[in-house]
Amino acid sequence: MKAEPAHQMRLLDLQGIDSRLARLAYRLRNLPENEEVRRLDTRIGELRDRHTALTTALSDLDREQRKAESDVDQVRTRADRDSKRLDSGQVGSPKDLEHLQSEIVSLQRRQTELEEIVLEVMERREDLEGQEDQVRKELEQVEAERDAVEERRSTAVAEIDADRATEFTRRERIAEEIPDDLLAFYTKLRDQNEGVGAAALRYGRCDGCKLALSTAELSEIRQAPPDEVLRCDQCRRILVRTTDSGI
Incomplete structure (x- = not known):
């Protein structure tokens, strides 16, 4: 899947809101x-x-x-x-x-x-x-x-x-700022992965599963086009590159 880097970054903003909504729902129930x-x-x-x-x-x-x-x-x-x-x-x-x-x-x-x-x-x-x-x-x-x-x-x-x-x-x-296909893909993964569909790549580590990526995985990410929608090989969530990705 292809998506503008800016749209991929917006997934992190959306994920942050969804995580806060999940915490609020948990507080309400408990x-x-x-x-x-x-x-x-x-x-x-x-x-x-x-x-x-x-x-x-x-x-x-x-x-x-x-x-x-x-x-x-x-x-x-x-x-x-x-x-x-x-x-x-x-x-x-x-x-x-x-x-x-x-x-x-x-x-x-x-x-x-x-x-x-x-x-x-x-x-x-x-x-x-x-x-x-x-x-x-x-x-x-x-x-x-x-x-x-x-x-x-x-x-x-x-x-x-x-x-x-x-x-x-x-x-x-x-x-509204995220393309429909990317939004639908994120939503599907979020529902499959305990409410987290997209995670940032920070300092060589996936924020979703908290595992460090291997040297080979990081090398593949460096070579991937900026508009390529990546996924973590461990947790299969969307992996969003950031300025702190360490690549």
């Missing part, structure tokens, strides 16, 4: 905030699940407490009614009196048991409320931390996007 957001999202999910479980348990305890208190009220009402009957003296036979007294004792015992259940439920609820409050506060703290990290990430992304836009504009301008 922002430390990305991993931090993932970690915080995982923690937020765990805390939300825990908070949901606690609020569900509290709701169940509410129903349990209401039922226990209702049972206490029913037993108390029945015991009060029996006590009033007993106090009124309007009880029939001695057997009825004995039965009523026994029932009052039984109701009092049952009331005590139910009141203990209510107290136990209230204690469990107090413990769960403490856990729920702690989890809720931690959740709010982690969510606030995530918001701060997301803001930092957005700022970093905006800065990288601005740099990329500048580089893309420069790239378009330089690409």
Whole structure:
């Protein structure tokens, strides 16, 4: 392939931009905030699940407490009614009196048991409320931390996007100066060689693979016409001669 030396030199400018664009893309993919957001999202999910479980348990305890208190009220009402009957003296036979007294004792015992259940439920609820409050506060703290990290990430992304836009504009301008066939050849080699399609020959060494050329290879390059598009025998990238080539 033939190409003006000036056009070959422009490939180095294009390569420099493509390398910077690749570094910017790498930075965008590997922002430390990305991993931090993932970690915080995982923690937020765990805390939300825990908070949901606690609020569900509290709701169940509410129903349990209401039922226990209702049972206490029913037993108390029945015991009060029996006590009033007993106090009124309007009880029939001695057997009825004995039965009523026994029932009052039984109701009092049952009331005590139910009141203990209510107290136990209230204690469990107090413990769960403490856990729920702690989890809720931690959740709010982690969510606030995530918001701060997301803001930092957005700022970093905006800065990288601005740099990329500048580089893309420069790239378009330089690409217009390069013949289509040379540009297509460079693009093909760039895609095949880890993002580097053209490299400078500096002091007898290829900037692409960083290997020194042999004496015979340098001799062939000296004899090649200036418009000959050369390639490195090692990495097969376009090899652009410069004033520092050492030939």
